[in-house]
Amino acid sequence: NFYAFLDRMKYIRRWALMRSSQEENIMEHSQQVAMFAHALAVIDTDVFKHSPDMLKTVLFALYHESSEVMTGDLPTPIKYYNPAIRDAYKQVESVAAQKLLDMLPSDLRPAYDEALSPSDPGIEELVSAADKLSAHIKCLEELKAGNSEFKKAAEQTRAALERFDLPELRCFCEEFLPSFELALDEMD
Secondary structure: OHHHHHHHHHHOEOOOOOOOOOOOEHHHHHHHHHHHHHHHHHHHHHOOOOOOOHHHHHHHHHHOOOOHHHHOOOOHHHHOOOHHHHHHHHHHHHHHHHHHHHOOOOOOHHHHHHHHOOOOHHHHHHHHHHHHHHHHHHHHHHHHOOOHHHHHHHHHHHHHHHHOOOHHHHHHHHHOHHHHHOOHHHOO
């Protein structure tokens, strides 16, 4: 049932507490996060001469929301209301990820174990940054569409991006983020 469960990611809506001009589900969000995580890993490798494991980074980004097919998407204001809720939700996500792994034949589980729960904290940080970048870009898109409901979220996600101590993220934000505020006709 592993793949059938993951296919249901397209039914889990993000931003449930917000009026969105364009709905987003966790499947499309995960694809965007994987793309941004890859970009951050490429910048880290080619510009800053580090060597993050790109395959593991992209795989974790692709699967980073998979446990939400069982838990749903808990809105950020609830998830981070206090440390006890945040920690409890992390435990729930961990149990859900294990339940997903248990749906696979035992000989396939090792290949997905690292994709669902990476052992490298550097990978988790890159994907967390890519996840926050995706959220910020969603806010920019909503603001560009005239939806002022995302104004505060845009400020909060931008502040969260600035708290990351990742030169590759700063590089991405300086080089690529401004173009997300442009209309199609303004892009070269």
